[in-house]
Structure formats: structure tokens, C-alpha cells
């Protein structure tokens with residue numbers, strides 16, 4: 247269904263540990279529609295990364311349900327989860343985790359290589375187009391270590407988008423960048439959001455970036471403290 251939310255969190259809780267238990271998330275409920283561009287903010291340790299990891303099917307909730315594209319994650323086995331991640335999810339982290347011995351292009355092709363071995367011609371074409379969109383086509387054969395930090399993060403964006411992922415989860419994607427590179431990375435994410443309808447959930451400590459999204463979800467002590475639309479001047 248076209249209007250099935252891409253993310254549904256229903257009374258989600260997370261407790262780490264068995265002997266010594268730490269409650270990290272409590273009663274988290276919200277939905278995200280396809281095409282949203284939202285920020286997740288909150289103090290250090292409030293549970294933002296845990297929340298993103300649950301949405302990304304990288305971790306399992308203790309209570310409640312996480313649904314991606316209408317599918318309840320707890321109903322899927324490991325293979326089903328891997329398939330769902332391949333179909334829906336791109337990840338961007340503070341540290342880009344590019345493979346240093348591979349070129350920019352090979353890094354963008356990595357999701358395809360991991361999924362099924364050698365990338366197809368069409369996948370190569372898509373990867374080159376993505377690198378062009380992030381302004382790095384002329385660097386596609388450079389090793390990932392031979393480009394600047396800001397360029398590396400742009401390669402990471404292209405990699406997250408490879409395979410036309412409808413949902414990108416970004417955990418402090420600009421946390422390691424100076425203002426100029428932060429703005430550039432942010433603008434690229436917004437460009438993919440506006441032109442391709444890609445949904446973005448962006449964890450950030452930067453209030454200026456959060457204010458430039460369309461929705462701010464704030465997490466305090468593991469609970470959703472505020473969830474508000476951002477008004478943009480026309």
C-alpha cells in the first residue's frame with residue numbers, strides 16, 4: 247500500500263543486559279511516512295543510536311513492535327531481516343567505514359557485491375551516477391583513503407543510496423566534519439530526499455541542522471520528549 251508508513255514504532259522498549267539490566271528506551275511510539283526528512287536529537291546517552299539500531303534491524307526490542315514497510319521485524323528470521331535490510335535500508339555513520347583498500351566506486355558497489363557477488367552492468371551504472379550526484383565522479387577510481395574526509399562521507403552517502411533504498415538511517419553523519427563539509431553532506435541528503443523521495447532519519451547534535459529538517463524527534467532518558475514539525479519560511 248502506498249500509504250503504509252515506512253517506519254512504525256509501537257510501544258517499543260529496550261533493556262540491555264541480563265544480570266545487570268539497563269533500561270535504555272521506554273514506550274517509544276511514532277510513525278514515519280515515506281519521503282519524510284526528520285532529525286532525532288537528544289543528550290548523549292539518551293538512546294538515539296539504540297533507537298536507530300532498532301529501526302535498522304541491527305538490534306531487537308525488549309518490548310513492543312518495530313515495523314518497516316508494514317512488516318513486523320520480530321516475525322522475521324535472520325535471513326528475512328537481512329533481506330529486509332537490503333531492500334529498504336541504507337546506513338550512514340559518523341565514521342564512514344569505507345573499505346580503505348577499495349576505490350570510491352568499489353565502495354559504492356559494495357552493497358551489491360555483498361548481496362550477490364559481482365555487480366551487474368546496471369548496478370555499475372547506478373553507482374557511477376550516484377557518485378556523479380555527490381560530485382565525485384572524477385574521483386571514482388581513487389582509493390577511499392586518497393580523498394578528503396568530506397569526500398569520504400559523500401561516498402558513504404552514495405553507498406547508502408545504492409540499490410535505491412527508500413529509507414536512510416544516519417547516525418551523526420556530520421559529527422566528524424567541519425561546518426562547510428557538514429553543510430555539503432546535509433544538502434546532499436536533502437537533495438536525495440526531494441528528488442527521489444528517499445526517507446531520512448538523521449541523528450544529530452547540531453541544532454542548526456535539525457532546524458533544517460521537517461520534523462524534530464527529541465529523545466530524553468529513553469523516551470520521546472517532543473515530536474514536532476519544523477516550520478520553514480516560504
Ligand SMILES: Nc1ncnc2c1ncn2[C@@H]1O[C@H](COP(=O)(O)OP(=O)(O)OP(=O)(O)O)[C@@H](O)[C@H]1O
Nearest residue numbers: 262263268270288289290291292293294295296297
Ligand atoms: N550494548 C549495550 N549494552 C549496554 N548498554 C548499552 C549498550 N549500548 C548502549 N548502551 C547504553 O544505552 C544508553 C543509550 O546509548 P545510545 O548509544 O543509544 O545513546 P545516544 O543517545 O546515541 O548517545 P550519543 O549521543 O553519545 O551517541 C547509554 O546509557 C549506553 O551506555
Ligand SMILES: [Mg+2]
Nearest residue numbers: 294295296417
Ligand atoms: Mg549515539
